[in-house]
């Protein structure tokens with residue numbers, strides 16, 4: 144069989160621990176035999192980030208802007224223990240945070256659905272994608288504890304020194320607590336555009352919920368921005384694509400999501416996205432079956448698995464013990480990136496390959512061959528638990544039947 148050729152390179156961001164091991168296996172078994180893989184390689188493994196003073200992370204984000212599509216392996220976000228373990232020069236920032244701030248993007252997380260791993264919510268038949276606005280609100284807050292009787296005010300001083308004041312609360316004996324939060328119009332606009340673009344890309348409805356009846360300025364601002372951008376820039380394209388944008392109160396959205404069949408993109412404010420994405424991923428089965436894509440408002444895509452580097456499995460692997468680590472979300476990061484590359488460069492064979500690899504991965508599981516995390520939650524009666532490499536080899540066998 145002739146290998147598929149590529150035109151533009153993919154930005155390849157390698158990572159850490161067990162997912163780095165899976166990364167190599169996936170390339171070896173599922174990609175290199177079939178594709179003349181063209182990537183611009185960045186080693187985001189913690190050692191190399193430390194060696195380059197984290198410049199490699201910044202370079203990889205700029206390369207993503209240049210080429211338009213990246214695929215990323217999970218990476219360690221250092222904490223004190225990691226500083227010691229890797230003898231780091233400093234506690235480098237989260238690579239995902241660095242990349243996100245350069246690309247100014249929104250993260251969309253989608254569960255991978257297979258028969259036999261049933262969602263807890265029976266009527267969910269299609270995946271629900273969560274888009275979280277990862278800027279501001281309580282994640283960039285200022286808080287105070289108020290002791291005893293006191294007056295708390297919101298004060299805004301403009302460039303000319305003019306003050307606007309609003310009373311928050313007159314505290315009585317016993318005091319209380321107070322919190323200041325903010326968001327920025329440009330960030331909300333970017334979030335809205337990323338969501339509208341991704342809905343068009345996926346041909347799925349976009350739902351957005353906030354609490355504008357209670358928060359008449361703050362949450363209302365989100366609602367207004369979404370509506371204005373939709374009306375001006377996206378309404379016609381949504382109508383052509385046969386999809387819709389739907390706004391409602393966040394509690395109404397939650398109720399409707401529970402009763403829905405799934406298949407929509409759900410845009411969430413920062414806190415809602417934090418909480419709801421954990422609910423969605425656990426309700427659909429497993430963190431190891433969640434994909435994640437960062438989409439910039441200008442239409443740049445970075446694909447990855449939603450889970451981390453699976454550290455506990457890596458330490459077993461280092462001791463020479465067998466692991467049964469689920470590679471599905473990492474495989475789907477690759478297929479997402481390859482499909483997008485194929486779409487942008489108009490390479491139908493590459494798009495077809497990406498689809499076939501996804502189908503083969505799902506079929507392999509549906510035929511009962513899976514890693515241990517799935518054996519533990521499946522409703523299938525007869526299953527075979529495979530180790531990390533054997534699962535990938537089983538996917539290859541299924542794939543070869545198609546090719």
Ligand code: NAP
Nearest residue numbers: 217218219220431449450451452453454455468469470516
């Ligand atoms: P994690 O790597 O997602 O793993 C947490 C646990 O979930 C694992 O111990 C494992 O459970 C299970 N799990 C996750 N992915 C799995 C898979 N593919 N197959 C089988 N089981 C899987 O999270 P963590 O242990 O909290 O974090 C480890 C490192 O990852 C940290 O250094 C963190 O900074 C980093 N991280 C990176 C990203 C990213 O790059 N996007 C995201 C999150 C975390 P059992 O051990 O019970 O089998």
Ligand code: MG
Nearest residue numbers: 416417418421
């Ligand atoms: Mg969370």
